[in-house]
Amino acid sequence: MTEADALAALSSISSETRLRILKTLVAAGPDGLTAGEIAVLVGATPSRASFHLANMAEAGLLTSSRQSRQISYRVDFSAMGALIRYLLEDCCNNNDTVRACCQPAGKC
Amino acid sequence: MTEADALAALSSISSETRLRILKTLVAAGPDGLTAGEIAVLVGATPSRASFHLANMAEAGLLTSSRQSRQISYRVDFSAMGALIRYLLEDCCNNNDTVRACCQPAGKC
DNA sequence: ACTATATTTCAACAAACCTTGAAATGAAAG
DNA sequence: CTTTCATTTCAAGGTTTGTTGAAATATAGT
Numbered sequence: 001m002t003e004a005d006a007l008a009a010l011s012s013i014s015s016e017t018r019l020r021i022l023k024t025l026v027a028a029g030p031d032g033l034t035a036g037e038i039a040v041l042v043g044a045t046p047s048r049a050s051f052h053l054a055n056m057a058e059a060g061l062l063t064s065s066r067q068s069r070q071i072s073y074r075v076d077f078s079a080m081g082a083l084i085r086y087l088l089e090d091c092c093n094n095n096d097t098v099r100a101c102c103q104p105a106g107k108c
Numbered sequence: 109m110t111e112a113d114a115l116a117a118l119s120s121i122s123s124e125t126r127l128r129i130l131k132t133l134v135a136a137g138p139d140g141l142t143a144g145e146i147a148v149l150v151g152a153t154p155s156r157a158s159f160h161l162a163n164m165a166e167a168g169l170l171t172s173s174r175q176s177r178q179i180s181y182r183v184d185f186s187a188m189g190a191l192i193r194y195l196l197e198d199c200c201n202n203n204d205t206v207r208a209c210c211q212p213a214g215k216c
Numbered sequence: 217a218c219t220a221t222a223t224t225t226c227a228a229c230a231a232a233c234c235t236t237g238a239a240a241t242g243a244a245a246g
Numbered sequence: 247c248t249t250t251c252a253t254t255t256c257a258a259g260g261t262t263t264g265t266t267g268a269a270a271t272a273t274a275g276t
Contacts, residue, residue, distance in 0.1 A: 001216075007124060014118035015234085019111065019199070026139025026201050028128025035253060048235065050254055069252050071245050080200055082216040087192055091127070092185070093134050100208065108109075108190040123264085143223060156265065158224055173269050177222045 001046035001082045005060065006090070009083045017044060020050050022061065025075045032074035109190045113168065116199070119192045120167035125152060126160050130169065133183045140182035 013019055020042045025032060033041070036050035053073055056062045060079045064071050092098045101108040121127055128150045133140060140147070146156035161181055164170045168187045195203050200206045209216040 003124075003127065007122060007127060008159055010118055010122035013195075013199075014122045015113060015114060016111075017234090019115060019118075026199060027201065034121075036251095040254095046253065047237075047255085051234075052201055054254080064234075065209065066242085071196045073202075073254065077200070077203050077205035077262095078209065078216050080195070080203075081206040081214070084192055084195055084200075084206065085209045085214065085216060086189070086209055087121075087195075091121075091134060092188055092192075093187075094181075095185050097185035098189040098192060101186065102196055103129065106189070108186050108195055126265090132223095136265075144221095153227095153266075154223065155225085155267075162224080174272085179223065 001086045002091075003090075006083060006086045008059040009061055009079065012056050012061055015052065016054075017042060017048070018056055021049075021056065022075065023063070025073060030074065032072045034072050036070065038073065053072060077090040109194045109198075111142060111198075114167065114191060114194045116167040117169055120164050120169055122162070123163075125150060126164055127140075128208060129164065130183065133170070138156065140180045142178040142180050144178065146181065153176070 008010065009047055013022060024038060024041050031086065032062070035053060036046065036047055037042075038053065039046050044052070046062050053064070057064055061076055061083075063072045063076050064074075088094060088098065088102070100106045117167055117189075127168070132146060132149050143161060144154065146152075146161065147154050150157065152160070153159055161170065161172070165172055169184055169191075170181045171184050171202060172181045194208065196202060196210070208214045
């Protein structure tokens with residue numbers, strides 16, 4: 001992952017609406033949700049939801065596929081993993097304190 | 109860490125200049141660097157560097173301390189850890205694919 | 217006190233971002 | 247082939263964010 005990729009992903013997630021979308025899609029599981037379902041769940045107009053979904057897909061965080069009239073979005077978990085890895089390794093240099101926080105029993 | 113805290117930290121890191129500052133400070137080690145040194149290293153004017161350093165400190169990512177005329181900034185590694193943990197747990201629900209990426213030998 | 221150095225603060229402006237509502241596209245059904 | 251439904255696109259407007267350079271603050275040395 002390049003710095004530019006990381007910046008695009010970070011910018012994308014750093015919006016309240018988009019962070020909600022991410023959490024909603026993670027909770028929804030591997031089948032994802034349609035644009036309309038997402039809009040309702042996060043309380044956004046269709047046009048607003050579409051705008052943010054496009055941003056997240058552009059940043060590589062989501063994939064989409066059309067099924068008849070609806071478009072389903074899913075989280076690209078390896079993209080999320082790559083981002084977190086970038087923060088851990090490229091930004092924090094694998095710092096011990098940081099890594100300790102991420103262990104199942106870690107305390108920050 | 110609250111969602112608001114995470115959003116502030118993510119917004120802070122999602123700027124090219126600030127991500128560079130973060131990496132520079134991580135590389136510098138526990139003693140940190142002065143505002144002036146950081147400005148030179150990331151190629152910013154003093155005023156621009158100060159603006160971004162204040163943003164990162166406000167987001168909880170940096171701490172600062174004055175030593176005579178200079179002000180040293182350091183990374184708050186536990187804040188970075190808390191952020192990464194938030195992404196892993198609260199956003200990605202500890203998803204296996206995501207976690208696999210973050211292991212030392214993980215491939216994304 | 218005066219000067220020099222390090223940093224921050226401020227005002228002005230430019231650029232990027234988000235929201236809104238209306239219009240356009242794409243796909244299915246009558 | 248017209249209508250309906252799901253979604254996206256677009257233009258307009260408001261808000262936020264970043265940059266610049268000048269002025270202000272803080273600390274130290276002379």
